[in-house]
Amino acid sequence: MTRASRFRSLALAAVCLVLFSVLGYAVTGDRAPLDSFDVEGRNLEDWADDSRAFIDVLRVVEHLFATVGMTVLTVVLVLGLLLRRQRWAALLALVVMVATSLSTSALKVWLGRDRPEWQGTDFSPLSSYSFPSGHASSTAAYACLLVTLLVLFVRRASLRRLGIVLVVAWWLLVCLDRVLLGRHYPTDVIAGSLLGIGIFALGLALVDPRPRSTAAHAEPLPEVYASERRVAVILNPIKVEDVGQFRSVVSAMARESGWSEPTWQYTTVEDPGTGMAEKAAVSGADLVIVCGGDGTVREVCAELAGTGIPVGIIPAGTGNLLARNLDVPLYLRSAIDVALNGQDRAIDLVRVGGDGIEDTHFMVMAGMGFDAAIMEGVNEDIKKKIGWVAYVVSGLRSLMFPAIKVEIQVDDGEPTTHRARTVVVGNVGFLQAGMPLLPDATLDDGILDVVIIHPRQFLSWITVAMRVLRKSPIVDETLDRRTGSRVRIKASTDTPRQLDGDSVGEGRELWMECIHGRLLVRVPR
Template sequence: MGSGYPAGILLGVLDAPRRVPLIWAGLSLLAFAGLAWAVTGDRSPLDGLDQWGRRSEDWADESAPLVEVLRAIELGFNTIGMTVLTVIVASWLFTRGQRRAALFAVMVMGVAALATTGLKLVLGRDRPEWQDTFGLHANHSFPSGHASSAAAFAGIMVVLALLFIRRANLRRVAVAVAVGWWLLVCADRIFLGRHFPTDVIAGSLLGLAVVLLCLAFIDPRPRSTAANVDPLPEVFTSQRRLAVILNPIKVEDVGQFRSVVNAMAVESGWSEPRWHFTTIEDPGGGMADKAAVEGTDLVLVCGGDGTVREACAELAGTGIPVGIIPAGTGNLLARNLGIPLYLRSAIDVALNGQDRAIDLVDVSGDGLADTHFMVMAGMGFDAALMEGVNEDFKAKIGWIAYVISGLRSLMFPAVKFEVQIDDDDPTTHRARTIVVGNVGYLQAGMPLLPDASIDDGLLDVVILHPKRFLSWIPLAVRVLSKGAKSDELIHRSTGARVVIRASADTPRQLDGDSIGAGRELRMECVHGRLLVRVPR
């Protein structure tokens, strides 16, 4: 049984009709029944395989450190340990609003535990006589409870990875870790002599079968908005014309993505969408203009913050709502609007959510054509961080590339800045970075500007000046605690217009995109300029 066996099956059944997981579950249970017949009663066609377990235990017993590690694995992933893991995962899913996935996790682990216990009593196979003498197990042996619970939990992790991790590289790593952990627990049972190899294989088959059976009857994917709530009343009658602007490098399979969007659009009562694809020369503005000219009642924009920024700026003031489908690395606008990062859920919100008027920020500066941002602008450390991200590296490992670039840029030299808010007199500061935000939260929910609101007509400014390397620690503590105090370390202010002038050329960024070094940024918040679709 190869390490990709469970993952391959689960990948094929997530979007399949109910009969597909039922067929695979039936095949797994049939294999389990064959093993049960072969190892019970006086039948012994698999004695040769089971005797290999004796040799494995003898080999492991020669290394005391290895035995201690095996015993730790046994203790860590026993019934209590797996129950704790299940509660942690289910609680995390529930608090994140993924109630169906939480129910799926609880049902899989509960059914696997009950089925294993019942089958042990019915089949009544004795433990191997050569098991490790420390903590002898006296209950029945077939199937292995550790193996069934590990296979079931690994199956849950694979399902969650396939559902919620968009980047193929990270998804493959997550699946490999889950499958590798399952194999480690299985090996532990054999090397300690707690189980015959056939017990472990049977337990794994049982755990996989339970995952597949639960997938057939419990859909772990978020329930659609259309299925949850009544349609919103239309203020005016539209033809429900739909356009989609897609950055094709941000989705793994463009054809599959188009198929999903087309099907969900028709199901939600929209016309089949017209598709527009961004290019290096035109990251979204031209496509948005074309969609508006063609006559569109809703535009879906799928890409990172840069693509969203360009398309939204073009559609601002047109009255055409924008549905954001976050497919980038940061996705800060989507995060701050409560738009889910799971693509199907984001498409559902875009098609069936409610409209919200949000602010847009006009930007100008030296060497910079008049432009705009939706999320945040910055000068100093944060812009140097964005500038230092390796794009190839980011494509492979996602947000971790920002962490690595950030560590390299932590001691970006302090710069003398002049900051003017509205019509107030300018103030002078020495700082490593200045961030001007239309929203308040970074990745992982970090509240850099906790009082910022995207529809209040105001910009929030934070000036950060950690003087030494270790000063980043109290700064991080104060940011995470949402402290409102202003001093030399963290200085906060708000206004509708903000002008920043640096004493030397300094890196600058808009919505995570580096725009080159310069000495000035002039920003003005335009209140309620854009309609976006948000969850109801």
């Protein structure tokens, strides 16, 4: 965190806590300059009393986000961040929520303001002190944490804005609930919100939630030869919101890590990365950084395979499957740090061809059937707005993709015939959200993993999903597996096909060959 951002956080904390102190002084003891404002709370409570159903909803909100509910939400948030290896964000969440709870309880007792006398008559009135509102302080602090995490880790602007709107609406709903039920004066709720925001801002000044550098402060790796440390960056410009800011961040981090000023090339619709990668190799780059989705990464990696030039991956797409399976962090600065300072790992590349497509390569997965129909059915406009949710929408539409007859040959073995809704050949094991579709697949074993899926009925997809999640070793006609260095798939009819999430049109054949250790990529140390 920079000095300026820390100063802004401290300034916000000071403003909120000073306003809280002013409110606390004004409404406690015999001082009553805000009584006329607080009496409006009675009018709101009287209005809410006219609808029994509305009161029941307010009571549900009250119980859901009371102390127990917010404690559960805090534990879930902290554990979720720890599982995602965001230790500093988890620490911030824990410190802020605990400090908010303790401060609220202590201030209630110290200031000793009684509850409004107009609490609802249809349920038991609360006898604890009223100022500040614990519901308001805890939800305000939690909402601030969620907004910070959305800003840090959600790259798609539309999803980020939607998330922030929903979080703020939730906080306002809980605040309004306290007044409509007559549990609190309006000033109690305002003060609670100020306290929660103030403690969050103070915590943010003390604990930076951003991931720390994964490699920049480690001992430098030994160089086997002297170089000018030239770095070339290949960027898909539609994958980052602010190209200028991205360039400045990469350039600054490159200089700090001892690299020369990066050279920049942008992909186009006509050339998604192949030409740029060739130019970078010819120009003598010691490192090529590619920022884009799986399609851009595939094009650049295929061109640089066998050159000995390491590729640093900045995941900026919807799936980012290669980056996920290499443990490259999705947080931009951390991914840039790994690209500049990580260690090189030799991974496999897969040569692929088929009817109607030119021979090419893939890094992640290829498929025929249901999975390819999902990729083919994704609406690009919707994908730009809601990201991976577009794949869910397309998947629901394609769930009953008709079964096809396929012939599969692995290495030099005899071809076998199957009925399948989809056949996936993978160089990696995990899909989004850690779905272990091919749990035994690794990127550097020289082996391809094949899964053949044939749920006979709609509900059979649930069985398939459970077996995949459990990493079940059982194979049968519903879910079968194969392994080998060469795979050939022949379908009886024209079938959708995909490579690394990009549809390559319908056809009847795909053949694949794993090329062991063909590509160098940068991974965390």
